[in-house]
Amino acid sequence: MILNAVSPGSTATAMTAEYDEEALRKVAERTLIGRIGEAQEIAAVAQFLISDAASYITGEVVHVNGGGYLS
Numbered sequence: 001m002i003l004n005a006v007s008p009g010s011t012a013t014a015m016t017a018e019y020d021e022e023a024l025r026k027v028a029e030r031t032l033i034g035r036i037g038e039a040q041e042i043a044a045v046a047q048f049l050i051s052d053a054a055s056y057i058t059g060e061v062v063h064v065n066g067g068g069y070l071s
Contacts, residue, residue, distance in 0.1 A: 002057075002058045003058060003059055004049045004054070004057060004058060004059070004060050004061070004062070005060070005061045005062070006042060006045050006046050006049065006061075006062050006064060007061050007062065007063045007064065007065070008037060008042045008064050008065065009031065009036070009037055009063070009064065009065025009066055009068040010027045010028075010030070010031070010036040010037065010065070010068070011036060011037045011038070011039060011041075011042055012036055012037065012038055012039065013039065016036060024036065030068055031065065031066035031067050031068045032066060032067025032068075032070055033066040033067055034066075035066065036066070037064060037065070037066055041064060042064050045062050045064050049062065
């Protein structure tokens with residue numbers, strides 16, 4: 001059994017679209033790359049993990065957060 005997970009950081013969604021510019025700036029400042037993620041960036045990691053290219057990867061949590069844990 002293959003058990004992996006994707007742990008996304010702040011991502012542009014309908015919810016974050018309601019944030020004002022100041023709130024978005026503060027969220028973006030918490031990442032090393034200085035922006036929030038896009039849904040397709042999170043989906044690309046999930047797609048990789050279910051592909052044959054990741055067949056030897058198991059028990060991993062992939063943090064897709066623009067370096068949020070490092071900043």
